[in-house]
Amino acid sequence: MKIATYNVNGVNGRLPVLLRWLEKESPDIVCLQELKAPNEKFPRDEIQKAGYHSIWHGQKSWNGVAILSKTGNVQEIGRALPGDADDVQSRYIEAMVDGILICCLYLPNGNPAPGPKFDYKLKWFDRLQQRAKTLVNFDIPVILIGDFNVMPTELDVYKPERWHKDALFRPEIRAAFHELIAQGWTDAIRTLFPDKIIYTFYDYFRNAYQRDAGLRIDHFLLSPHLKDRLKDGGVDREVRGWEKTSDHCPVWIEIADIK
């Protein structure tokens, strides 16, 4: 089973790119982030024509997450991260898909830091840790998937010394990510490729993609049930070079089916 994540940076503006990639790579399950569309403007019909059932949690202008499935065997569990009833940002959706609990998330960017946006990121991260602490002990496979807006280590940044004060790399944020991992989660891509430089995002500025000046911020965190079923993974880097593309690349993993 192939599972992918893709921060599309506007699901309608990037729809031709999304459909072209779905056709080419044909993942079984896809998590999307940054839909930048209200619920009524999600392109359900076009995605259905491409062979995918979808559930989504949209919002006007910003944020928005969705889960796509080829089988349509999807049971939504929730569409808000517990812990703050006043949080109106659409950044989380959770569903059982083909026997796996898929948690699609778009963690806040947090810049500029310090400031209220960084405080919101820290609080959101704390809520994610709380939810994850419950999920990691579930007797079913669980994956936390999406744009975490965190580079976990210096290997995940093209020039780490330039990023120490950035909200994506500050010590507090890296510490939060490592605390999350310590609950028992497996960073799938880093586990497959322990020493490899892998980026999932390239800024639109200064020809970052052409210079390979990227960041690894899109992650799959596997619960203990799935650790031994991880077969392969990678980044569809060439998609970042397509016309009218997102600033993120699609990322994917392959999970062995249950025998």
Place this chain on the structure above:
DNA sequence: ATGTCAAAATCCTTTTGA
């Protein structure tokens, strides 16, 4: 400090978030 991109409001140019 800079740079790019897309979409909304301030509405055909500027502001915003990333």
